[in-house]
Amino acid sequence: MPLLTTLVDNFNDNVIGPNWGDSYGGATETGGRARVPLVAGAYAGYQTGRAWTLAGASIYLKLATRPAASTGTDVSANFLVTSPVEGTSIGFKYNAVTNKLRLQSNVDYYDAAAIELTYSATDHLWLRLREDGTNVYWDTSPNGSTWTNRRTLATPAWVAAAVDQCALDLYAYRDAGVTDYAEYDNVNTLADGAVYNGSAALTADSSLASTGAVAVISAAALTADSGLDTDGRLAAHASADLTGESDLGAEPAGSDTGDIDFAVSKPTTGWVVSAPWR
Template sequence: MPLLTTLVDNFNDNVIGPNWGDSYGGVSETGGRARVPLVAGAYAGYQTGRAWTLAGASIYLKTPTLPAASTGTDVGVHFMITSPVAGTGLGFKINRVTNKLRMQSNVDYFDAGAVELTYDAVNHLWLRLREDGTNVSWDTSPNGSTWTNRRTLATPAWVTAAVDQCAVDLFCYRDAGVTDYAEYDNVNTLADGAVHTAAVALSADSSLTATGAVAVISSVGLSADSALEATPRLVANASANLSAEASLIAEPVGSDTGDVDFAVGRPTTGWVVSAPWR
């Protein structure tokens, strides 16, 4: 069930997209906008297939370019959601002869209770239709962000019945006057980035020159081939043989040796051994 909320187009590719497959009257996508010509006595418009749902959905757009009244007595720019029944639908009409913005819910191409305001090219630049399950609302905005409600109506029965059967018709008509055009833009989007398509021929000797840029890198990772250098340390191993001479002298502990006499030689008869040696 494609809700009208999901229909998005800013017309910047200058190609009429597949969603607008029922367009008619010599419309074109020019300069990033949907352009609808106003030729005396002829209708023209961007139109989707009858495959969309307004119930529980919303749709908005802007009308940046409007036609001149010229010598016409009926010069209109329309933004309509139409039902499967011819002449039944709801939306906006900008009347360039009376300079009125009309908010209408038509049956048999007319709404006796339609609400009209003096058209303001600034405050009425953006137009929005929305349905919340109870009511249908008509809103205007100068910028597509801040909206002012202009009319609220109990949801017509056909809106909830025509699931996947509604169409969007952005059409224009003039009964007389000089041929000119109206433009629509930014269906359900505020994004307006330009898309440019161009062709260029490069010769075999073409070259591309790039200006170097200085970059400051605050962190760096080491690759697999990174090298780590360290300051060498000198370690010496040596061995040594130690030799020593030592004399060990032992003295009796606790004995008085002051009265000991020593004789050198073999003992002879008469050798006397005194205490403590005997």
């Protein structure tokens, strides 16, 4: 059961979203607003499908741009929640000819008990419609935050019966005069922020500047004649092969062998020991 409270749009992507699939008469999303043209003799509206519920919900918006009366005698910008029954609706109507804001609960397109206020571009800039299970309330605000109640009415039976069957219709009409438009903004939101996606086509010689940090990994390919310097340590192992005719000398440290004679022969008796060994 989608309550109208959950319908949120600030119109900042300049594309009519899927919630407004029943829009008609040349309505567009332009300059961050829902724009509804007023062409003499033609109706136009920014409209949802018939799938919403007013019972227990609230919905507010900003009437950002109002049409001029010009030479028309019937020129209006409307903010209505409509029922499945033709001509049965509830909401606001701005009359550009009389400069009145009409708070109405229509049956067969009319409410004999409607309340009309002299329109104030400041006090009535924001409009809100809400229902609490007992009553429907019409509120206005200069800023979308501080609200003043302007009318209270016992909830019409159709509001509770038309669950998932209501539509929001932001429509405009003029019977004569110069073509202009009405603009609506900030449905159920005070936020005007937006995210825009951009793209850039780069040719082979193009460059793209960025303030972001870039990590670069580089590699060097060495040819057979290339050199590579390094501060690292190189450990080498060497070995020597001695042939049978090689000489290897060793001298004990601290020994003097200059006065020693060695005779190597077959041992015999009668060894003679001479000085200094006696």
